[in-house]
Amino acid sequence: MKQRTIAEPYRIKMIEPIKMTTREYREAKIREAGYNTFLLKSEDVYIDLLTDSGASAMSDWQWSGMFLGDEAYAGARNFFHLEKAVQEIYGFKHIVPTHQGRAAEHITSQIRIQRGQYVPMNMYFTTTREHAERAGGIFYDCIVDEAHDPASAHPFKGNVDLNKLQRLVDEKGANAIAYLSIAPCVNMAGGQPFSMANLREVAAWAKRYNLPIIFDATRAVENAYFIQQREEGYARKPVRAILREMMGYGEGCTMSSKKDNLVNIGGFLATNNEAFFVKAKEMVVVFEGLHTYGGLAGRDMEAIARGIYEMVDDAYIASRVRQVEYLGKRLQDAGIPIVIPIGGHAVFLDAKRFLPHIPQEQFPAQALAAALYVDSGVRAMERGIVSAGRDHTTGEHHKPKLELVRLTIPRRVYTNLHMDVVAESCQALYEEREKIKGLEIVYEPETLRFFQARFQEIGG
Ligand SMILES: *Cc1c(COP(=O)(O)O)cnc(C)c1O
Numbered sequence: 001m002k003q004r005t006i007a008e009p010y011r012i013k014m015i016e017p018i019k020m021t022t023r024e025y026r027e028a029k030i031r032e033a034g035y036n037t038f039l040l041k042s043e044d045v046y047i048d049l050l051t052d053s054g055a056s057a058m059s060d061w062q063w064s065g066m067f068l069g070d071e072a073y074a075g076a077r078n079f080f081h082l083e084k085a086v087q088e089i090y091g092f093k094h095i096v097p098t099h100q101g102r103a104a105e106h107i108t109s110q111i112r113i114q115r116g117q118y119v120p121m122n123m124y125f126t127t128t129r130e131h132a133e134r135a136g137g138i139f140y141d142c143i144v145d146e147a148h149d150p151a152s153a154h155p156f157k158g159n160v161d162l163n164k165l166q167r168l169v170d171e172k173g174a175n176a177i178a179y180l181s182i183a184p185c186v187n188m189a190g191g192q193p194f195s196m197a198n199l200r201e202v203a204a205w206a207k208r209y210n211l212p213i214i215f216d217a218t219r220a221v222e223n224a225y226f227i228q229q230r231e232e233g234y235a236r237k238p239v240r241a242i243l244r245e246m247m248g249y250g251e252g253c254t255m256s257s258k259k260d261n262l263v264n265i266g267g268f269l270a271t272n273n274e275a276f277f278v279k280a281k282e283m284v285v286v287f288e289g290l291h292t293y294g295g296l297a298g299r300d301m302e303a304i305a306r307g308i309y310e311m312v313d314d315a316y317i318a319s320r321v322r323q324v325e326y327l328g329k330r331l332q333d334a335g336i337p338i339v340i341p342i343g344g345h346a347v348f349l350d351a352k353r354f355l356p357h358i359p360q361e362q363f364p365a366q367a368l369a370a371a372l373y374v375d376s377g378v379r380a381m382e383r384g385i386v387s388a389g390r391d392h393t394t395g396e397h398h399k400p401k402l403e404l405v406r407l408t409i410p411r412r413v414y415t416n417l418h419m420d421v422v423a424e425s426c427q428a429l430y431e432e433r434e435k436i437k438g439l440e441i442v443y444e445p446e447t448l449r450f451f452q453a454r455f456q457e458i459g460g
Contacts, residue, residue, distance in 0.1 A: 006322055009315035010412065013060070018046055019377075026374045034454025035370040035439055037379050046377030047418050048410070052345045054258035054265055055410035059310060062262070062303045069299025078301040079292040082268070085308040089240065090217070090247045092270035094277035096284050099295030101218060101256025102127040103288055104269035108214060108254050109135035111279045117178040118168060121216075122160050122194065123147055123186050128216050128254075137178055140168055147189040150339040150350055150402055155230045157192035157341070158185060158223070160202045174209035183216040184223030184246070188383075190404075191219070191324075191343020193226035196234065196246065203249035212273070217253035220246060221260045222344030225317045240312035252276070259345070262307035262411055266300050324409050326416055330423035336430050339404065346408040349426065351384060354405075355436055360385050361397065362438025362458060365405050368429070370455075371436045372405070376425035381406045387450045 021029075021044065033039035037050060048055070070076035079097065086095045098104045105128050113119060115136030121128065122143040129139050142164040146154040160182065168177065180202065185191050206213055224242040228234050234242060247253065252271030257263050271277050281291040288295035296304075310316060321344050328342030337353035351365035358364040365384035372378050384403035391398060407422060429436065439455040 006315065006318050008319050008412070008415075009313065010059070019043060020046060021377055023374065026377055030370050030373050034442065035366060035457070036450075036453055036455065037369050037373060037381060038451050039454070040373065040379060044377075045373075045379045047414060047422060048379045049346075049407045049422065050379045050381050052259060052408045052410050053256070054263075055413060056258075056262045056264065056307075057410075057412040058262060058264070058303060058307070059412075061310070062306045065302040065306050066299040068302055069297055071298045073293075074290055075292050076298040076301070078298040078305065081305040082301045082308075085305040086268065086270050089243065089308050089312055090220075090253065090270055091244050092247065092252055093272050094274070095268050095270045096277070096280045096291055097294035097296050097301060098267045098269065098284065098288050100258060100265060101216075101254060101267040102131065103295065104254035104256075104267050105131040105216075106134075106287065107280050107283050108269055109137065111276060111283065112214070113137040113178040116176075118172060118176055119178050119181050120160075120165060120168060121181045122158055122183055123188050125183060125187055125216060125218075128181060128183070132178075132181070140164075142168070142180075143186065143189065147186065147192060148401060150190070150348070150404075153340050155193075155226075155341060156195040156198060157189055158183070158194040159198040160194065162201060162205055165202070165205060169209060174211060177209075177211055179212045179214050179251075180206055181216060182213050182250070183218065185219035185226070185344040187219070187345075190339040190348050191222070191345045192341070193223040193230075193344065195231050196227050196242070197231065199246060199249050212251035213249060214271075215247065215250045215253035217247070218256045218259045219344060220253075221311045221317055222321055225321050226344065228314075238312075239314050239317050243312060257304045257307070260311050261304050262311055263300065263303045266296055266304045268294070268304075320409075320411055323414075323416060323419065327407065327409065327419040327423060330419065331426055334423065334427045334430065336426055339402075346406050348383070348402075349380075349405040349407065350403070351405055352403045354430065355433055357434055358436070358438040360399055360403060362440070363455065364438070365403050366455060367436055367439050367457075369405050370439075371429055372425060375429055376421060378407075378422050378425055381408065382450060386453060389447070389449055 109131040113135040119132045119137040120140045120142040144161045146152040147157045224239045257266035328347040337350040339348040355364040365382045369380045388398035388400045443454040
């Protein structure tokens, strides 16, 4: 039988109007924004799929918790609620709150990496890698090769390649490795999960060399859902139990609560390592605030604690991931080239195949994201040659294999009718794709250029 529909396990009781605009209006706005969707004003956007970070809708239970914020400087009750939630759901003993994920990465990297040590990661995330490198660490990619191929249908493209890990130990020795930084639902690979079997093998391997695993747990619940759906032996296990088992293979984690935890701001680091915890507590005071608030208001910690319980509801996580799948399937049915398998938080348009008439030096993904906004007011993000930046020594563009437009779905925010609007807009563009023109740069910042670069149409 065809898979039955799962509707959202909640109903809407407060709405936020969004602005409908005309094509002429949007043409003017994208020109003003230099064809860069980061430079659009949020109020000029109809459906905002720029990112899922901090864009979640909170529940009535979370909002009511916001009124119970204990705003004492030290020992606020909400900290203890957060600590209990992390202990129960993630299974780690100690927790240090931070204002968001990168602050937890900063503290972890500074304490756990010695200059010149390697930090193997399954692909990378921008801030995780940056903090590791600032601490003197050397990034080492240990993800399976399939992750770099947008057309590979491997169900667990987030898996670690044990041969790559072994090669590193054989060449450099285990002492040259700080820890394994393992991310569930790898963002830069398209939201692709690892399997529990792979994690089990990685953990057994790491134990042999006495190397700890510190998760970047940002999208661990989405990964747990994929394990439930795809891996033998997990179909009847609740996501909550799968997450607990997964985290059990690690010594600790860093976390951006702006993703899985269903809040607009926050993060934490958690660990079973007493000595690390003591050092992290010392350091958080310098950079974030006292160890019982870490840059967060009491009310924010309460919202995170409650979001942690809500995120492991099986019906919720199924509807969240299946909404992403719904959009992806609609695009596939229309013959539009996307990265497969469809990820846990986003659908990625393959701009190289979508716009074969635009060479990569004319920024096809940037042009496609701009055209999507003009067509329907949908905001997406470029993940291609603009994001990859330039080689610092030669000044040439890095030319990544993947030239993508990311359609990222915020949690509990849009309905599937919004997804239909997005799919129809992509389809309309695909039918008239040869009308989309390449772009040229008119302004380019030196670092992280994708945020602020400005473009114009070639011959426009
Ligand atoms: C967002 C994110 C981070 C950084 O978290 P912030 O809360 O944005 O600082 C780290 N890792 C991954 C995989 C992320 O998606």
